[in-house]
Every structure is written in structure tokens, then in C-alpha cells.
Amino acid sequence: MKLQQxxxxxxxxxxxxxxxxxxxxxxxxxxxxxxxADTAQFGILRLIVRDWDQAKAxxxxxxxxxxxxxxxxxxxLDRPGGLAAALAVLEGAGLNIExxxxxxxxxxxxxxxxxxxEDPDRAIKVLLDQGLHVVDGExxxxxxx
Amino acid sequence: MSPQSxxxxxxxxxxxxxxxxxxxxxxRSRDAIEALQIxxxxxxxxxxxxxxxxxxxxxxxxxxxxxxxxxxxxxxxPLTTKDDLxxxxxxxxxxxxxxxxxxxxxxxxxxxxPTFVAYTARxxxxxxxxxxxxxxxxxxxxxxxVQIAFGYGLFTxxxxxxxxxxxxxxxxxxxAAGNTRRQLEIMxxxxxxxxxxxxSYALTIADGARELGIDPRTLPIRTGHFGGEPWTEDMRCEIxxxxxxxxxxxxxxxxxxxxxxxxxxxxxxxxxxxEDHFLVECLxxxxxxxxxxxxxxxxxxxxxxxxxxxxxRYRTRDIARLDRQPCAxxxxxxxxxxxxxxxxxxLIIRGVNVFPSQIEEALLRVEGTxxxxxxxxxxxxxxxxxxxxxxxxxxxxxxxMDRMQTLCERISREIQAVAGIRAxxxxxxPRSLERFVGKAKRVLDRRNLGA
Numbered sequence: 001m002k003l004q005q006x007x008x009x010x011x012x013x014x015x016x017x018x019x020x021x022x023x024x025x026x027x028x029x030x031x032x033x034x035x036x037a038d039t040a041q042f043g044i045l046r047l048i049v050r051d052w053d054q055a056k057a058x059x060x061x062x063x064x065x066x067x068x069x070x071x072x073x074x075x076x077l078d079r080p081g082g083l084a085a086a087l088a089v090l091e092g093a094g095l096n097i098e099x100x101x102x103x104x105x106x107x108x109x110x111x112x113x114x115x116x117x118e119d120p121d122r123a124i125k126v127l128l129d130q131g132l133h134v135v136d137g138e139x140x141x142x143x144x145x
Numbered sequence: 146m147s148p149q150s151x152x153x154x155x156x157x158x159x160x161x162x163x164x165x166x167x168x169x170x171x172x173r174s175r176d177a178i179e180a181l182q183i184x185x186x187x188x189x190x191x192x193x194x195x196x197x198x199x200x201x202x203x204x205x206x207x208x209x210x211x212x213x214x215x216x217x218x219x220x221x222x223p224l225t226t227k228d229d230l231x232x233x234x235x236x237x238x239x240x241x242x243x244x245x246x247x248x249x250x251x252x253x254x255x256x257x258x259p260t261f262v263a264y265t266a267r268x269x270x271x272x273x274x275x276x277x278x279x280x281x282x283x284x285x286x287x288x289x290x291v292q293i294a295f296g297y298g299l300f301t302x303x304x305x306x307x308x309x310x311x312x313x314x315x316x317x318x319x320x321a322a323g324n325t326r327r328q329l330e331i332m333x334x335x336x337x338x339x340x341x342x343x344x345s346y347a348l349t350i351a352d353g354a355r356e357l358g359i360d361p362r363t364l365p366i367r368t369g370h371f372g373g374e375p376w377t378e379d380m381r382c383e384i385x386x387x388x389x390x391x392x393x394x395x396x397x398x399x400x401x402x403x404x405x406x407x408x409x410x411x412x413x414x415x416x417x418x419x420e421d422h423f424l425v426e427c428l429x430x431x432x433x434x435x436x437x438x439x440x441x442x443x444x445x446x447x448x449x450x451x452x453x454x455x456x457x458r459y460r461t462r463d464i465a466r467l468d469r470q471p472c473a474x475x476x477x478x479x480x481x482x483x484x485x486x487x488x489x490x491x492l493i494i495r496g497v498n499v500f501p502s503q504i505e506e507a508l509l510r511v512e513g514t515x516x517x518x519x520x521x522x523x524x525x526x527x528x529x530x531x532x533x534x535x536x537x538x539x540x541x542x543x544x545x546m547d548r549m550q551t552l553c554e555r556i557s558r559e560i561q562a563v564a565g566i567r568a569x570x571x572x573x574x575p576r577s578l579e580r581f582v583g584k585a586k587r588v589l590d591r592r593n594l595g596a
Contacts, residue, residue, distance in 0.1 A: 007544035009537045011574050037546045042572050044544055063576050065537050069544045098545055116544065 001124050001134050002070040004052040008045040009065050012038050020064055027058040032144045035101035050141060071116050072123055073135040078104050078111040086113060086132060093126040105143055164411055166281035170421055175477045178420050179216055185449040187213045193455050195240040224458045235261045238454050246453055251299035252399035259299055262399050263453040271450055272402050275419050276309020279408025283393040284368055287314035290335060294342035296322040301403025302373050306341050325353035336365040343496040344376040348527040351387040362389035370395055372404055373496040375484050401446050401459055407481050412473045415480030422450045427467045430488040441466045443488050462489045492522055494529045499564045501587045504533060507559035513540040514556060517578050523591040531568040536575055
């Protein structure tokens with residue numbers, strides 16, 4: 001039920017974001033979504049890709065420090081209040097969200113929320129108990145293509 | 146040790162006429178200075194036989210007072226290094242019984258542990274007079290009020306200058322270091338004519354005044370005595386222009402006494418070395434042979450009159466030039482140039498001595514931060530800034546921003562604990578720092594202090 005997210009360390013200066021993305025592109029790996037957290041000095045690039053193990057290998061070969069994290073994807077209706085409803089469930093259960101990001105799917109009426117939980121296994125249990133739909137890797141790839 | 150072998154200050158007439166605190170001692174001819182140095186060096190050789198480090202050396206080589214027939218014979222004596230002092234920590238270099246000590250100061254060391262420097266009551270007396278001399282040479286009068294914005298503590302700057310000024314009879318405001326706004330309030334209320342601090346802090350005071358809407362040129366200060374860190378002629382011009390003062394340079398190091406080894410007279414063409422108390426050689430740091438007259442070399446100092454912790458040929462690691470030509474002021478003493486560099490990797494950051502090895506020690510406490518790091522020192526505005534660049538490694542990296550920020554803070558805290566300075570920690574990408582075949586270059590000093 002969990003997805004593998006790749007995180008990369010980047011210095012916060014012009015041109016630094018392009019380099020790893022180009023490395024992945026050259027390997028023919030498609031990026032499903034990404035998010036970037038930054039300070040004035042450095043940034044953390046988080047990627048969900050189709051072939052995470054291959055992507056990790058090519059990035060590491062190119063000299064990047066890559067970290068692998070388990071995240072949880074949930075699909076919600078892509079309409080006002082869709083995210084709020086999901087968050088209400090998580091807050092009600094007292095689950096701690098480290099960070100999250102979201103993206104819409106090209107077809108259909110679904111949006112995908114990516115959550116980084118302190119305790120992903122417990123979070124999945126709560127989400128399922130509350131009737132939310134947790135998307136696994138294969139399903140996400142099908143939805144996104 | 147006989148008291149007669151030491152200079153008695155009471156026998157001298159002290160004053161402030163013509164910038165001479167001790168006219169008799171300060172205007173000796175070159176010949177008279179050298180004759181006195183030989184005499185005191187002989188006595189010193191006898192006295193340091195109390196110190197095992199020197200005694201062992203002397204016994205092996207059959208060295209004694211008889212070995213000193215000319216000043217050149219000082220080169221028959223061993224050199225002393227900071228490492229030697231550290232190996233004898235804390236008091237292996239004491240030449241008097243512990244009970245004879247009157248004060249203990251300290252200097253920073255590579256381990257974050259200070260090297261202690263001990264003084265007898267007479268050492269403190271000598272020190273006060275040495276500070277009085279350079280202060281008076283720079284125009285200090287008993288009617289002046291002096292604000293001391295140096296740290297008071299193990300650091301020798303605050304107390305050394307304090308007692309020198311007290312000796313001259315001027316009024317002291319022991320404001321101590323920091324809190325610029327309060328320093329300015331004190332200046333406004335008490336009208337001190339003289340300021341004592343590091344040169345960079347003088348510029349901080351000027352900045353602080355402007356922030357409060359005060360023109361720094363209208364401050365009461367007319368004279369500044371600055372030391373404790375290397376500075377340049379350009380910086381002197383800037384300080385004088387901004388504060389409308391005359392700025393004097395002085396030099397010293399805690400291992401040999403503290404401030405008072407040398408200082409400028411009104412001519413300000415080099416710092417007069419107080420040669421009746423210090424025998425200064427200028428050596429090539431590689432060959433350890435004397436450099437040609439007027440060439441830059443490492444200053445090596447023998448303390449001729451220190452009682453508690455006399456040092457023979459102490460390697461200061463400071464690079465400067467000596468000038469033995471007579472000075473317009475009438476003093477016959479040799480003058481030293483500004484310190485233009487170091488023969489080791491010591492960095493002086495806002496007056497704090499920092500060895501790169503201390504930063505490395507701090508980094509070693511945080512797993513994964515070594516071996517690839519670089520210490521960058523700059524002076525973007527008035528004050529020194531240190532950036533420690535650390536290459537990110539897998540064991541350091543987290544996808545969570547809070548963890549990354551905690552990491553930076555932790556490294557910064559460790560550096561503060563070991564080296565006593567605040568450093569900015571810049572995490573950088575892997576392989577972004579230059580790689581070296583051989584000895585890695587860990588320090589990039591962009592301050593251009595050699596000017």
C-alpha cells in the first residue's frame with residue numbers, strides 16, 4: 001500500500017533543479033509528480049517516479065544523495081472540499097503529517113494526495129477504516145498513464 | 146632568583162611628557178638596549194633552569210649563563226612552541242612555586258581548552274607599565290577618560306589594558322565587550338576621549354551610532370588603541386575617517402604576557418618593541434635562520450623579565466618585519482610592522498583565536514559531516530563571518546526539512562562549543578567542494594589581511 005518516494009538534496013541556486021531532472025529524463029524515466037521544499041540555502045526535491053529503483057540508481061551514479069521514503073497516496077474527488085474532507089479524517093485520528101503534496105490526474109475526476117506520515121502503517125489502517133481509498137503503486141501508475 | 150636581577154619600576158620617574166612614560170628606559174641607545182638584553186638573557190638562562198623542559202635541554206648541551214656572550218648566542222637556546230606549552234599543561238613551564246602566582250590568564254587552544262598563562266605580582270606590575278608605555282606613546286594623559294570595550298576574563302586584553310591605564314592615572318570605564326547600544330550610551334553620558342577595543346569593533350560602534358541617527362564623527366572619542374586581531378592600513382583609514390579619531394596599533398600575545406609587547410608612538414611607523422623586556426628575533430619559518438634585515442619573518446620572542454612563566458624563543462607564528470632604524474620619536478627600540486600573516490593555520494575571528502582543527506573536531510562530533518568540508522572566512526561588512534560548508538552525505542540527508550534544519554543548528558552548536566565562534570553552516574551538494582591530492586585545503590580566507 002505504500003509508495004517509494006525519492007528525495008534529493010539540492011543547493012538553492014539557479015540551475016540546480018534542472019540537473020537531476022535531466023538525469024532522470026535521459027534514463028527514460030517518467031516523473032509522476034514532484035514537490036520541492038526549500039530554505040534560502042538548500043532545497044529538498046521529492047519525486048514519485050515510475051521506476052524508483054532505476055531512478056535511484058541513475059541519480060546516485062550521477063553523484064546525488066538520494067533518500068528513499070515510504071509515502072502514502074490517497075485519491076479524493078477533484079472538487080472543492082475533497083482535500084479538506086480527507087484531512088479532517090487524519091486530524092480526527094491524531095495522525096501526524098510530516099508533509100504532503102497533491103496532484104490532479106489527467107483523466108477522470110480524481111486528485112491524488114501524497115502523505116509523508118511519521119507512522120505510515122498506522123495511517124493506512126486509519127485511512128482504510130474511515131473508508132478512504134489508499135492507492136498503491138501499480139494502481140497509481142495505471143491511473144496516471 | 147634574586148630580586149636585584151629584575152627591573153625596579155620604582156626607581157624610574159614616570160610621566161606623560163613627550164609621550165614617554167619611562168623616559169630613561171624608553172630612550173636607551175641601541176647599544177645600551179643590547180647590553181641590557183645580554184645581561185637579562187644571562188639571568189634568564191639561570192632562572193629557567195627551574196623549568197624541566199629547559200633544564201633537560203641545557204644539561205644535555207652544557208648550556209648555562211656562561212653560554213651567552215653576545216645576543217647572537219640566543220640561537221644556542223631551544224625554541225619553544227605552543228605544542229610544548231600544551232604538553233606541559235597546565236603549569237609545567239612555571240619557574241616559581243605555585244604559591245607565588247598572583248593571576249592566571251588563558252588563551253584559546255586547538256582542543257578548546259585554554260593554555261594558561263601565569264603571572265607573579267611583579268609580572269603584573271611589569272605588564273601594567275608596558276601597557277602604560279604604549280598608551281602614553283599614543284597620547285594618553287592622566288586627565289583622560291578611557292572606555293575599555295575589550296573582554297574582561299581569561300583573555301588578556303581587558304585586564305592588561307585596564308591596569309596600564311590605571312597606572313597612568315586616567316579614568317577607566319570598564320564597559321567590557323559587546324552591547325553596542327550601551328557602549329554608545331556610555332560614550333554620550335561620560336565623554337571618554339579614548340577607546341580600547343578590537344579594530345573591527347570600532348567600526349561596529351560607528352555603524353551602531355549611525356543606526357541610532359548619531360554621526361559617529363561627533364562621538365567624544367579622539368583616540369583609539371586597537372589590537373587583539375590583525376588589521377590593515379586600509380582599515381585604519383576607515384576607522385579614522387568614520388570616527389574622526391587617531392587610531393593606534395598595539396601587539397602582544399598571551400603566551401608571553403598579553404598586550405604590551407609592542408605599540409605605536411605618535412610617528413605611527415611601526416610598533417616599538419619593548420626590548421628591555423622582550424628579545425625578538427625575526428626568523429625564516431622553514432630554515433629558522435634570521436631573515437635579512439627588514440625582511441618578513443616569524444617573530445620569535447624571549448621574555449627577558451617574566452618571572453612566573455618565562456619563555457625562551459617562543460615561536461609566535463606571527464609574520465612581520467623588523468626595523469632597527471632610529472625613530473623620529475627618539476626611542477632606540479626596534480619597530481615591528483603589522484602582523485601580515487601566520488606560519489600556521491590560526492584564524493583570528495572577531496578577536497577569537499580559532500584553529501581549523503577545532504572546527505574539524507566539532508564536525509567529528511556530528512557523524513557524516515567529514516571528510517569533505519571547507520571553512521570560508523570573509524569580512525562582508527565590518528565583522529568577520531565564518532561559513533562552514535559541509536558536503537551532504539546519505540547518512541546526513543533526510544527528506545524532512547525540520548531534520549535538515551536541526552542538523553545545521555546542531556553543527557553550529559558544536560562549533561560554538563569547541564571553537565567559541567558562531568559559524569553559518571552551509572550544506573552543499575556532494576562532490577561540490579574541491580578535492581585535493583595531498584593535504585586538503587580546508588580554509589578559504591577572503592579577508593586580505595596581508596595588505
